[in-house]
Structure formats: C-alpha cells, structure tokens
Amino acid sequence: MSHDAHQGQLDGAAPAQNVIQKKLGGFVGFANLPNQYHRRSVRKGFHFTAMVVGESGLGKSTLINTLFNTSLYAKKNVPAPHHERPQTVAIESITADIEENGVRLRLTVVDTPGYGDFINNEDGWKPILDNIEARFDAYLEQENRVNRQKMVDNRVHACLYFIEPTGHSLKPVDIEFMRRLHTRVNLIPVIAKADTLTDDEVVQFKARILSDLAHHRIEIYQAPQYELEDEETLAENEEIVRKIPFAVVGSDTVVATPDGRQARGRAYPWGTIEVDNEDHCDFVKLRQMLIRTHMEELKEHTNGALYENYRTEKLLAMGVAQDHSVFKEVNPAAKMAEERALHEAKLAKMEAEMKMVFQQKVNEKEAKLKQSEEELYARHREMKEALEKQRIDLEEKKRRLEQGRPLTPEKQQTKKKGFLRA
Numbered sequence: 001m002s003h004d005a006h007q008g009q010l011d012g013a014a015p016a017q018n019v020i021q022k023k024l025g026g027f028v029g030f031a032n033l034p035n036q037y038h039r040r041s042v043r044k045g046f047h048f049t050a051m052v053v054g055e056s057g058l059g060k061s062t063l064i065n066t067l068f069n070t071s072l073y074a075k076k077n078v079p080a081p082h083h084e085r086p087q088t089v090a091i092e093s094i095t096a097d098i099e100e101n102g103v104r105l106r107l108t109v110v111d112t113p114g115y116g117d118f119i120n121n122e123d124g125w126k127p128i129l130d131n132i133e134a135r136f137d138a139y140l141e142q143e144n145r146v147n148r149q150k151m152v153d154n155r156v157h158a159c160l161y162f163i164e165p166t167g168h169s170l171k172p173v174d175i176e177f178m179r180r181l182h183t184r185v186n187l188i189p190v191i192a193k194a195d196t197l198t199d200d201e202v203v204q205f206k207a208r209i210l211s212d213l214a215h216h217r218i219e220i221y222q223a224p225q226y227e228l229e230d231e232e233t234l235a236e237n238e239e240i241v242r243k244i245p246f247a248v249v250g251s252d253t254v255v256a257t258p259d260g261r262q263a264r265g266r267a268y269p270w271g272t273i274e275v276d277n278e279d280h281c282d283f284v285k286l287r288q289m290l291i292r293t294h295m296e297e298l299k300e301h302t303n304g305a306l307y308e309n310y311r312t313e314k315l316l317a318m319g320v321a322q323d324h325s326v327f328k329e330v331n332p333a334a335k336m337a338e339e340r341a342l343h344e345a346k347l348a349k350m351e352a353e354m355k356m357v358f359q360q361k362v363n364e365k366e367a368k369l370k371q372s373e374e375e376l377y378a379r380h381r382e383m384k385e386a387l388e389k390q391r392i393d394l395e396e397k398k399r400r401l402e403q404g405r406p407l408t409p410e411k412q413q414t415k416k417k418g419f420l421r422a
C-alpha cells in the first residue's frame with residue numbers, strides 16, 4: 001500500500017472509491033477480531049428487556065418461563081371473584097441473570113397485570129405507552145450527561161402481545177393497543193393458548209389477524225433479510241416470518257408422550273401437546289427469533305429506528321432543531337459532490353465577474369472612440385466651414401477683380417477719410 005493511500009485511510013478523509021484492495025503477504029491477525037468481540041461480549045454479558053401484554057390468564061407468565069426454561073415467574077395467587085382487583089394497569093418488572101454454556105444473559109421481563117381486565121379497556125394502552133416512553137426518557141437523560149461511561153439501557157426491546165384465541169379476528173382493544181404502540185416498540189403478536197384451536201382455525205385466524213393489521217397500518221416487527229446471508233439462514237428467517245403471528249403453547253411441566261418420551265407440554269385426555277415440537281405449535285420459531293437469531297436485531301431496531309424517532313420528536317418539541325450539515329461529513333461521496341458544486345459555483349462567479357470587467361472595459365473604449373469620432377467630425381466640420389469661408393472670400397475677390405473694383409474694402413477708405421479730416 002502506498003504511503004499516501006495509507007495516510008489517507010488513517011485520516012479517515014480518503015473517499016470510499018480510493019480504497020485500495022491488497023492481498024496480504026502473510027497472517028496479520030485481524031481475522032481474530034470477531035473472536036475478540038465475542039470474548040468481550042461474553043465477559044460483559046448480554047441484557048434484554050421483553051414486555052408481555054395481554055389479558056389476564058392468557059398464559060404470559062407460563063410462556064416466559066417456557067421461553068427461558070426457568071421459573072422466572074412464581075405461581076401467582078389468582079384473586080377470588082369477590083376480591084377487589086386494582087383499578088389501573090400496573091407495570092411490574094422482574095430481572096434475572098441466566099447462564100447458558102458460560103454466556104450470561106440479564107433478562108428483564110416487564111409485566112402489565114390488569115391490562116384488559118376492566119369493564120372499559122379503552123385507555124389500557126396509555127400507562128404502557130407512558131412506561132415505554134419513560135424508559136426512552138431515562139436513556140435520553142443519560143445520553144445528555146457529561147459522563148456517559150456507565151449507560152444503563154432499560155428500554156423495552158420487544159413486546160409480546162398476547163391475542164386471545166377467539167378464532168375470529170382482533171378485538172378493538174387489541175387494535176387500539178397496537179396502533180398506539182407500534183412506533184415505540186417492536187411488536188410481536190402471539191396467539192395465546194393455541195392448543196385451544198384446531199390447525200385450520202389457527203391458519204384462518206392468522207390470516208384474519210394479518211389482514212386486520214394491514215388494514216389498520218400497524219407495523220409489527222419484521223425480521224430483516226440480509227442478502228449476504230447464507231441460504232440456510234435465509235430459509236430459516238423466511239420460515240420465521242411465515243409463522244408470524246406465532247401460535248404458541250406454554251408449559252413448564254414435563255409430560256409423558258404417547259411414544260414414551262418425556263417432553264415439556266400439556267397432557268389432554270385425547271393426547272399431548274409438546275411445546276418444543278414444531279408440528280404442534282410455533283413456540284420453537286418464536287424462541288428462535290427472540291433468542292437465537294434476532295435478539296441483537298431487536299435491540300438494534302429499538303436503538304436505531306424506534307428510539308431515534310422518539311428522540312427526534314422529543315427534541316423538536318423542545319425546540320431543538322437538527323443541524324443536518326453535521327451529518328454531511330459522514331458520506332465522503334456526498335462531501336465530494338458538495339465540494340465540487342461549491343467549486344463550480346465559485347468558478348462560475350469568477351467567470352461572470354471577468355465577463356463584467358471585460359464588458360465594462362469594452363464600453364469605456366467604445367465611449368472613448370465615440371468621443372474622438374465626434375471630435376474628428378467637429379474638426380472636420382470646422383475645417384470645412386473655414387474652407388467654405390475662404391472659398392467665398394476668394395470668389396468675392398475674383399468677382400471684384402473681374403469688375404475692376406479695388407480689392408481693399410470700403411472700410412479702409414472711410415478710415416483714411418476720417419484720418420484726413422482730423
């Protein structure tokens with residue numbers, strides 16, 4: 001690599017098209033960077049915050065316990081019918097450190113007990129939206145601090161929305177909730193207790209849910225597809241996307257299957273439903289997306305699109321306008337185009353100025369020439385007049401001579417007479 005090219009890249013000022021592709025002479029070691037990143041990540045551990053929203057008894061706690069294979073939620077006491085229930089949606093969060101093959105995950109589950117439990121559930125979304133935005137505010141406040149070394153990210157990275165397995169379509173309360181929250185959180189709709197529906201009912205219910213969502217322009221979380229991904233990963237992702245909304249079954253108990261195995265599931269008089277069996281429900285696909293393939297994506301999307309939009313809206317409302325010129329530096333191609341445009345504008349201005357000066361000089365010269373032309377004409381006229389006068393005088397003299405009259409004018413004689421008289 002030439003020194004200049006190297007220096008340019010170090011400065012970060014070299015435009016992208018100037019990057020020189022070179023083959024290495026031997027092993028340098030940067031191929032190990034992913035391993036360094038891996039080690040650092042494992043040392044630091046991971047964290048993830050998931051929210052569960054849905055009417056009481058739809059199996060939220062059971063599903064979370066099933067997902068993370070831990071009894072995160074202790075069995076709750078179901079209040080007796082006469083027992084007074086709280087009048088508002090409460091927000092409760094549980095954090096647990098879980099470990100798998102030496103990798104630590106700090107998992108926070110935000111529960112919303114009371115949601116959908118009231119006679120009028122119209123505003124049930126409000127305390128949940130307030131909570132999500134309060135978490136964004138807390139992050140924004142940390143970003144604005146002088147010392148940003150220890151940022152705590154409590155933002156909600158995914159919201160599992162539990163849909164009652166009615167088999168009809170979404171209820172107004174579901175639509176209102178998702179409509180209000182889809183710009184603030186990654187919405188992942190799940191059909192709760194899918195074992196209460198037949199396979200055909202699940203297929204039809206999913207179609208109706210998707211058409212309801214499209215009709216109300218609700219954007220649920222879409223797992224991104226990357227072109228560079230290998231075929232297997234692409235197929236895996238497509239498979240996940242096709243299953244949304246996931247029809248799930250939760251169970252943290254092990255049952256005996258008809259073929260003599262032990263599996264997590266639910267036992268019924270007519271047979272067993274295994275939660276980890278893809279033929280029985282979409283639990284495996286949901287877990288795959290949430291934990292195995294898209295956890296970092298969900299965090300990235302929360303930080304990139306959802307939080308960034310909220311932050312912009314918030315700052316604009318506070319009267320802080322974005323100076324877009326600060327981002328121009330980031331794109332070298334755009335920067336070059338901008339510089340070229342500026343340079344061309346400068347050249348055009350110089351050319352216009354030169355043209356103006358030239359025109360001015362031409363005008364001055366023309367004015368001078370016109371003036372000397374006029375002077376010449378005037379002199380010409382004068383000389384012509386003088387000559388004409390001379391010609392007339394000579395004509396006069398000639399006439400006098402021809403008539404024999406004296407050439408001396410009369411005046412001279414009068415003068416002489418006067419002189420004589422004196």
Ligand SMILES: Nc1nc2c(ncn2[C@@H]2O[C@H](COP(=O)(O)OP(=O)(O)OP(=O)(O)O)[C@@H](O)[C@H]2O)c(=O)[nH]1
Pocket residue numbers: 054055056057058059060061062063076113114192193194195196248249250251266
């Ligand atoms: N049939 C069926 N029952 C389930 C499923 N998941 C949970 N249940 C049962 O439904 C009941 C309620 O489950 P929970 O997990 O406590 O429901 P929840 O949504 O957390 O309820 P709240 O804590 O009141 O909000 C329990 O008896 C579970 O055993 C499921 O997938 N299918």
